[in-house]
Amino acid sequence: MNFVVLTIFPEMFIPFWEHGIIKRAVDRSKISASTVNIRDFAEGRHHTTDDRPYGGGCGMVMKPEPLAASIRAVKKKQPCSRTVLLTPQGRVFNQKIARTLALSEGLIFVCGRYEGVDERICDSFIDDEISIGDYVLTGGEVAAMVIIDAVTRLIPGVLGGADSAEKDSFSEDLLEHAHYTRPRTFEGTEVPEVLLSGNHKEIEKWRLEMSLIRTFLKRPDLLKNRPVNTQEMEILEKWCLDIRK
Numbered sequence: 001m002n003f004v005v006l007t008i009f010p011e012m013f014i015p016f017w018e019h020g021i022i023k024r025a026v027d028r029s030k031i032s033a034s035t036v037n038i039r040d041f042a043e044g045r046h047h048t049t050d051d052r053p054y055g056g057g058c059g060m061v062m063k064p065e066p067l068a069a070s071i072r073a074v075k076k077k078q079p080c081s082r083t084v085l086l087t088p089q090g091r092v093f094n095q096k097i098a099r100t101l102a103l104s105e106g107l108i109f110v111c112g113r114y115e116g117v118d119e120r121i122c123d124s125f126i127d128d129e130i131s132i133g134d135y136v137l138t139g140g141e142v143a144a145m146v147i148i149d150a151v152t153r154l155i156p157g158v159l160g161g162a163d164s165a166e167k168d169s170f171s172e173d174l175l176e177h178a179h180y181t182r183p184r185t186f187e188g189t190e191v192p193e194v195l196l197s198g199n200h201k202e203i204e205k206w207r208l209e210m211s212l213i214r215t216f217l218k219r220p221d222l223l224k225n226r227p228v229n230t231q232e233m234e235i236l237e238k239w240c241l242d243i244r245k
């Protein structure tokens with residue numbers, strides 16, 4: 001997987017590439033990660049990347065020429081990569097989209113600033129418009145980091161076997177069960193007995209139960225259209241929870 005981020009603030013990504021899961025993935029050659037400064041593709045003495053909006057109004061708009069030139073330059077090296085524009089107008093990012101993006105050969109993230117990018121870029125150079133949520137950021141960079149983090153951990157071989165992504169929250173469209181570690185008693189509160197039993201069948205059953213109940217209580221929307229198998233329905237019925245209400 002090749003990640004390339006087009007931004008006018010490449011320095012934002014230096015610490016991001018140098019820590020945690022991203023660094024481990026780069027060191028293990030599971031991903032490549034780089035930035036391209038859009039300003040390097042802007043003409044004129046000041047390498048201007050933005051201008052006033054046609055039709056008037058407040059704020060500035062990112063000019064199409066530097067964006068087009070920088071996207072073309074990257075696509076020339078990575079013709080099979082998908083271009084992703086970070087924008088509040090995009091489909092809202094979730095684990096399902098992360099899993100799909102993780103199958104791509106490469107992703108080129110276009111990080112807008114100001115009021116956004118010239119619409120002609122969206123029309124002719126963008127494969128995917130993605131939002132990380134219904135709020136307004138100052139730029140697409142943080143959104144790109146969120147997506148790169150979530151996608152990288154899904155790439156085979158990036159997470160060690162012990163912390164594989166299969167049992168994540170949302171891996172089966174359920175929230176994760178509660179987690180506990182030592183000490184066994186913390187400020188008078190005990191770890192659930194079943195987790196100390198060594199009975200893996202019971203532990204798995206408890207974990208599924210906790211995931212289902214937590215999802216029902218915290219994110220019932222995730223259950224609304226999710227097929228529920230017999231075992232799961234029995235658990236929900238045991239808790240007298242009707243998910244179809």
Ligand SMILES: CN1CCN(C(=O)c2nonc2N)CC1
Nearest residue numbers: 086087112113131132136137143
């Ligand atoms: C120009 N700039 C405006 C603000 N912006 C976002 O709010 C955003 N990006 O991805 N999810 C989001 N929400 C990114 C682009």
